[in-house]
Amino acid sequence: MPELPEVEVVRRGLSAHVLGRTIEHVDVAHGRAVRRHVAGPSDFADSLVKAVFTDARRRGKYLWLPLDDGVRAVVGHLGMSGQLLVQPAAVPDETHLRIRFVFADGDPQLRFVDQRTFGGLAVAELGPGGVPVPIAHIAPDPLDPAFDDEAFRLALGRRRTGVKRALLDQSLISGVGNIYADEALWRAKLHYARATETLRRPDVARLLAAVREVMGAALAQGGTSFDSLYVNVNGESGYFDRSLDAYGQEGRSCRRCGTPIRRDPFMNRSSYTCPRCQPRPRHARW
DNA sequence: CGGAGCTCCTGGGGGC
């Protein structure tokens, strides 16, 4: 569930609470949470002792905390249910606590909690632009000044797929997941199965504007939450879910035209559309 | 190599 706005909320929290602090030790309670750290759980923990987090960065749904050696970072992805929490040591361990960072200056600890274990952390080398090597294939996100609208439009023209699949492809545009894809498509009045190569310049411009608008609005409300699995570093949920126009709104009236929102199976998940504002194209691709 | 489908995981919720 955490998509760009939720991850950005977490990044800001980390920036406020863990920068400049020296790591005293690290506990890995569940090996799966560091499965992307190739050298293994004990190497993950050992290699971080005495290191200092110097920054908190993000690209799409990935977060990373560069270290004071200037060449490495702790890279993280929240997956479906990952949480990075700042907690005093006295707070009992969460049921799904996976990784704990204890700092030399005492409270608070940094805890990675993850029920479904799709998320995880790893130590990685930094590459060009200070981006960790393992996420070099992730495209800039639409809120990044490095995002190239025209390059994105041209890439869509070369693709032979549906526009929602393209939006979810993190190597084309990062940070968009199922929720914000449906919201942006609703705002842009595009059906998810619209073939990417048929999108005209104004369609792509409208789509990117919609993505940026909905993410900006969500960020202003602290992100989206459904079941409090997603929270900021203080354990608080955002409330953008109250503002959703399409995602999860099956049967509710479209805010623009009153037609009931429809749910379709899509990639073993769901897509929500207004059948009137977002008519299915003749030559659908998905 | 692009596109599509599979898989990892767990708790909540619906159905019987």
Added chain:
DNA sequence: TGCCCCCAGGAGCTCC
């Protein structure tokens, strides 16, 4: 009440 099954989903991987 209890049990079973489905569902949610990001992204790496595999297969064609």
